[in-house]
Every structure is written in C-alpha cells, then in structure tokens.
Amino acid sequence: MKVACSKCNLRELCMPVGLSPDELDKIDEVVTLRRKVKRGSALFRTGDPFQALYAIRSGFFKTRIGTEDGRDQVTGFQMAGEIMGLDGIVSDHHSCDAIALEDSEVCVMPYERISELSREISALQRHVHRILSREIVREHGVMLLLGSMRAEERLAACLLNLVQRLHARGFSGSELRLRMTREEIGSYLGMKLETVSRTFSKFADDGILQVHQRHLRILDIDALQRLINQQP
Amino acid sequence: MKVACSKCNLRELCMPVGLSPDELDKIDEVVTLRRKVKRGSALFRTGDPFQALYAIRSGFFKTRIGTEDGRDQVTGFQMAGEIMGLDGIVSDHHSCDAIALEDSEVCVMPYERISELSREISALQRHVHRILSREIVREHGVMLLLGSMRAEERLAACLLNLVQRLHARGFSGSELRLRMTREEIGSYLGMKLETVSRTFSKFADDGILQVHQRHLRILDIDALQRLINQQP
DNA sequence: CGACACCTTGAAGAGGTTCAAGAAATGTGG
DNA sequence: CCACATTTCTTGAACCTCTTCAAGGTGTCG
Numbered sequence: 425m426k427v428a429c430s431k432c433n434l435r436e437l438c439m440p441v442g443l444s445p446d447e448l449d450k451i452d453e454v455v456t457l458r459r460k461v462k463r464g465s466a467l468f469r470t471g472d473p474f475q476a477l478y479a480i481r482s483g484f485f486k487t488r489i490g491t492e493d494g495r496d497q498v499t500g501f502q503m504a505g506e507i508m509g510l511d512g513i514v515s516d517h518h519s520c521d522a523i524a525l526e527d528s529e530v531c532v533m534p535y536e537r538i539s540e541l542s543r544e545i546s547a548l549q550r551h552v553h554r555i556l557s558r559e560i561v562r563e564h565g566v567m568l569l570l571g572s573m574r575a576e577e578r579l580a581a582c583l584l585n586l587v588q589r590l591h592a593r594g595f596s597g598s599e600l601r602l603r604m605t606r607e608e609i610g611s612y613l614g615m616k617l618e619t620v621s622r623t624f625s626k627f628a629d630d631g632i633l634q635v636h637q638r639h640l641r642i643l644d645i646d647a648l649q650r651l652i653n654q655q656p
Numbered sequence: 657m658k659v660a661c662s663k664c665n666l667r668e669l670c671m672p673v674g675l676s677p678d679e680l681d682k683i684d685e686v687v688t689l690r691r692k693v694k695r696g697s698a699l700f701r702t703g704d705p706f707q708a709l710y711a712i713r714s715g716f717f718k719t720r721i722g723t724e725d726g727r728d729q730v731t732g733f734q735m736a737g738e739i740m741g742l743d744g745i746v747s748d749h750h751s752c753d754a755i756a757l758e759d760s761e762v763c764v765m766p767y768e769r770i771s772e773l774s775r776e777i778s779a780l781q782r783h784v785h786r787i788l789s790r791e792i793v794r795e796h797g798v799m800l801l802l803g804s805m806r807a808e809e810r811l812a813a814c815l816l817n818l819v820q821r822l823h824a825r826g827f828s829g830s831e832l833r834l835r836m837t838r839e840e841i842g843s844y845l846g847m848k849l850e851t852v853s854r855t856f857s858k859f860a861d862d863g864i865l866q867v868h869q870r871h872l873r874i875l876d877i878d879a880l881q882r883l884i885n886q887q888p
Numbered sequence: 889c890g891a892c893a894c895c896t897t898g899a900a901g902a903g904g905t906t907c908a909a910g911a912a913a914t915g916t917g918g
Numbered sequence: 919c920c921a922c923a924t925t926t927c928t929t930g931a932a933c934c935t936c937t938t939c940a941a942g943g944t945g946t947c948g
Contacts, residue, residue, distance in 0.1 A: 489796050489797075489799075489800055491800070491885075492885065493885050493886060495800065495804045495805075496804070497796075497799055497800040497803045497804050499796050499799050510788075510789055510792055511789060511792055511793050511796065512789070513785050513786055513788070513789035514786045514789035514790040514792075514793055515793075519793050519796065520796060539778065539781060539782070539785075542775075542781070543774075543775045543776075543778065543781065544775075546771065546775065549771060549774070549775065549781075550771070552785070553745050553771075553784070553788070554745055554746045556742075556745070556785070556788035556789065556792070557742055557743060557744070557745035557746035557788065558746040559792050560742055560743055560746075560788065560791050560792060560795065561743050561746055561747075561751050563792065563795040563796070563798075563799065564721050564729075564731050564743065564751065564752060564795070565721075566795075566799055567721075567729055567731050567795065567798055567799065567802060568721055568723070568727065568729040570799060570802035570803050570846060571729045571802050571843065571844070571845070571846035572727045572728070572729050572843075572846065573727075574903075574904090575903075575904070605925090605926065605927085606926075606927065606928095607926085611803065611804075612803070613803070614802060614803035614804065615904075615905090616904075616905060616906080617926090617927080618904090618905075618906085618927090618928080618929085619903090619904060619905075620927095621926095621927060621928055621929080622904095622928080622929080624927095624928090625928070625929080637912080637913070637926085637927075638926095653723075653724065653725050654725060806935075806936090807935075807936070837893090837894065837895085838894075838895065838896095839894085847936075847937090848936075848937060848938080849894090849895080850895095850896080850897085850936090850937075850938085851935095851936060851937075852895095853895060853896055853897080854896080854897080854936095856895095856896090857896070857897080869894085869895075869944080869945070870894095
C-alpha cells in the first residue's frame with residue numbers, strides 16, 4: 425500500500441539523487457502517509473496551519489490566491505513529482521489554495537521531519553533549498569510572461585511549458601489533455617477566458633494546433649517557440 | 657570597519673531572533689565581507705556562478721530578468737535588510753541581474769557557510785527557509801498584481817508596498833523619494849513608462865498624491881488602499 | 889552652459905475586455 | 919440508458935484601456 429520513497433518511480437523528481445544506502449533508508453521516513461484528494465477539493469486552503477510539504481504522487485493541481493474583493497489568481501499548475509506547500513513555511517499558515525483538478529494522491533512530508541533530516545543529510549538540505557529556489561525562478565518566468573508578453577505569446581509559453589513537463593514524465597511531447605478550464609488558464613495567464621478560447625482558435629486556424637475541447641495536438645512546435653522568442 | 661551581525665542595527669531584518677549568546681557568536685561568521693556596489697552597476701548578473709547570498713546593508717537595488725529577444729522584466733526592488741541571490745541556489749548560477757539603483761553596500765554571506773551553520777543552528781535553518789518562502793509569497797502577490805489589476809491599481813499597490821517597507825525601516829509613512837525611473841516602475845508593473853507617468857498625474861489631479869519628479873508625498877493613503885480593494 | 893537622460897502630455901491606434909447568444913460537452917436523476 | 923440541467927466553450931460586435939508615436943519640458947551632471 426505505502427510505497428517507500430527509495431522504491432518510488434518518481435523519486436528522481438522529488439528526492440535528491442546520489443544518496444548512500446544509509447541515507448536512502450532515512451529518506452523513507454520523510455513520507456509519513458499518503459492522502460487522496462478528490463477532483464475539485466482542496467489539499468489545503470489559505471489560512472490553514474502549515475504542517476507539511478506535499479509531493480504529488482498522481483494527479484494534477486492548481487494553486488491560487490484570492491483577495492477579499494473576490495479577485496482570484498491562479499499561481500501555477502502542478503503535476504506528478506512536484507512539491508506543494510512551500511508558501512506556508514514563512515508564516516506557519518498557507519497563503520494559497522491547492523485544488524485538485526483531477527482525482528489525485530499526494531505524499532505528506534511533515535515539515536518538522538524534513539527539517540530534522542536535512543540537518544543530518546546535507547544532500548537533503550541542499551535539495552530542499554533547490555526546490556524553494558526553483559519555485560522562485562519559476563515565478564520569475566511567470567512575471568516575465570505576465571509583465572511583457574501578449575496574449576498569443578502567453579498561451580504559447582504556457583502550452584510549451586505544460587507539454588515539456590509532461591514529456592519529462594514520459595507522456596507525448598506533442599499531445600496533451602488539459603485538466604483545467606479556459607477560465608483557469610486565463611486566470612493564470614492574466615487574460616479572460618474568451619481571449620484564451622479565441623487564441624486557441626487562432627492557433628488552430630494557423631495550423632499550429634488541433635483543438636478539440638481539452639484535447640490538444642501540437643502540429644508545429646517550432647511556430648509556438650518562435651512566437652515567444654520574437655519581439656512584437 | 658566590519659560590523660558584526662550581532663551588533664548590526666539591521667539584524668532583526670536579516671537574521672533570526674532569539675538566538676543564544678553562543679549561537680550569536682557563530683552567526684557573526686556568516687558574513688565574511690562587505691561589498692560596495694556603485695549606482696548603476698551589478699552585484700551579480702545572469703549566468704554568474706552562485707556563491708553567496710547578499711544582505712543589503714545600505715542602498716537600493718532592482719532585480720531583473722531578460723530574454724534573448726531583448727525583453728526585460730524587473731522582478732523586484734530591494735532595500736536595506738533584504739536578501740538577494742536566492743535565485744542562484746537551484747542551478748549554481750544566477751538567473752537574474754541585481755543592479756544598484758543608488759550607491760549601496762551589501763553583506764556577503766557565502767552559501768556554503770550558511771548551509772553548514774544551519775545544520776548546527778536550527779533557528780538559522782528555519783530562518784533560511786522562511787526567507788525563501790517569503791520570497792515565493794511575495795511573488796504570488798506580484799502575480800496577482802500583474803494578472804488581475806489595472807494600471808491605477810498596480811501603481812497604487814506598488815506605492816503602498818514601497819512606503820510600508822520604508823516605514824518599517826524608520827522612514828516616513830507618507831513621503832518617499834523613488835530610486836527608480838518611470839520605465840523601471842513600468843517594467844515591474846507590466847506597463848509602459850507613459851502609462852506610469854499618466855497615472856501619477858491622475859493621482860495628483862485626484863488629490864491622492866503630490867508628485868515632483870521622484871519626490872512623492874501621499875496625501876490620501878486610504879484612497880490608495882481603496883483603489884486596490886475594489887473590483888472594477 | 890550644453891548635452892543627455894528622464895518625464896509629461898496629446899492624439900491615434902491596437903489588443904483585449906465586456907456583453908450576449910448559442911453550441912457542445914458533462915453530469916444528474918429518474 | 920435517456921432526458922434534462924449545468925457547466926464549459928466558441929464566436930460576434932461594441933467598447934475601453936493601455937500602447938504607440940510624437941513633441942516638448944524638466945532636471946542633472948560634466
């Protein structure tokens with residue numbers, strides 16, 4: 425039932441590499457339990473006490489922040505092997521919602537345990553730092569996207585990013601099934617759902633993409649790449 | 657010449673609180689040297705090998721990322737007591753530029769030393785995690801700003817944020833001297849310098865702000881606050 | 889004092905939003 | 919398994935915000 429990290433096929437995504445057998449044994453104690461999250465429900469919500477980081481074992485999530493006045497911003501989409509909950513460290517409370525976009529399962533890694541172990545295993549310490557830093561760099565990229573790109577470029581960048589991450593997990597490098605709505609994509613990319621839909625249609629007209637609802641087939645990946653590498 | 661961290665008046669901004677005298681002694685070894693950075697020059701640049709984190713002792717910085725096609729996004733403005741360089745941890749190379757906007761001085765904290773010490777001092781370990789997490793949460797806020805706010809709201813949010821951070825450092829809560837150009841503000845906020853200028857003028861017309869070049873006086877801070885708390 | 893960078897303002901234009909209506913897919917309950 | 923309700927997606931047309939282009943003003947530094 426519970427698969428040890430040391431035997432998990434996602435280990436290279438979540439855990440440091442190059443550990444000694446001794447260290448590998450200890451690492452197995454990081455994950456205390458698994459938790460299933462139904463599509464549409466929350467792994468954690470803004471304000472929840474922070475206790476653990478979560479590695480996605482299977483499924484797909486969005487994270488989002490909201491404001492009192494009802495504004496809503498999707499801050500990212502997360503897939504297998506990625507870590508959620510980093511936002512909670514600073515204040516001991518989560519500052520965003522993590523919502524499953526399909527039935528999912530996560531590995532619960534109590535923060536206290538991670539902290540203790542990374543004082544013993546410097547490779548783990550380094551790994552935790554890297555995960556945090558990687559998220560900062562990822563968000564820099566989103567800021568570039570939101571701050572300086574136009575609608576077509578944003579969507580192209582988002583699709584390329586998704587397909588590349590899926591490809592790294594053994595899925596097709598040209599075909600994907602979106603787990604999110606046009607509205608969620610729009611929220612992430614700072615545009616309205618109608619604009620997302622129109623841009624999909626334009627890509628289809630241009631022969632870059634085949635769009636059937638949430639099934640996408642990328643016909644011309646170079647064209648997508650060119651879109652984001654060219655100044656308007 | 658070199659002021660020990662334990663005696664630095666910015667200690668509460670950079671360093672963990674509640675350390676034992678013994679731990680305080682060790683903390684002093686984190687900062688190996690100070691480095692002056694002239695206005696306009698870089699503390700580090702994209703591609704530079706990552707070796708240290710930097711705490712701002714005095715001055716003001718911007719961080720920015722660029723792309724091959726000449727796009728440019730300011731990812732943040734940093735002031736005394738704030739930490740830079742976190743982006744470099746993940747890949748051992750910096751992924752943004754840190755540029756001084758006025759003559760500045762930073763405390764160099766070699767990453768190796770921080771890592772070693774935070775294995776010994778769990779308060780330091782926790783502190784490093786918090787700093788990284790805080791940056792992630794800050795960037796979530798910027799994503800909300802860029803993804804869902806309009807020009808006036810963005811500028812209002814930016815000004816409130818700046819003045820609040822300055823206030824926390826003992827400066828006025830209503831008056832400030834900008835260290836950056838309209839273009840840099842615009843890059844940060846995802847708008848053109850003309851729009852920044854126009855929005856300043858509008859705020860002045862509305863009696864919210866006095867604007868004389870880079871000297872700003874906030875006349876109605878509640879009005880600014882209301883601007884960002886109201887849906888369009 | 890002159891050169892340069894920075895800022896302001898106007899007018900025209902483009903890109904994206906809003907509002908609206910209908911189509912397609914998905915889920916629900918009988 | 920089908921009928922119906924609901925959610926999601928697409929598309930059109932009018933509108934609005936911000937950008938672009940342009941010109942002139944202001945401040946700063948050698």
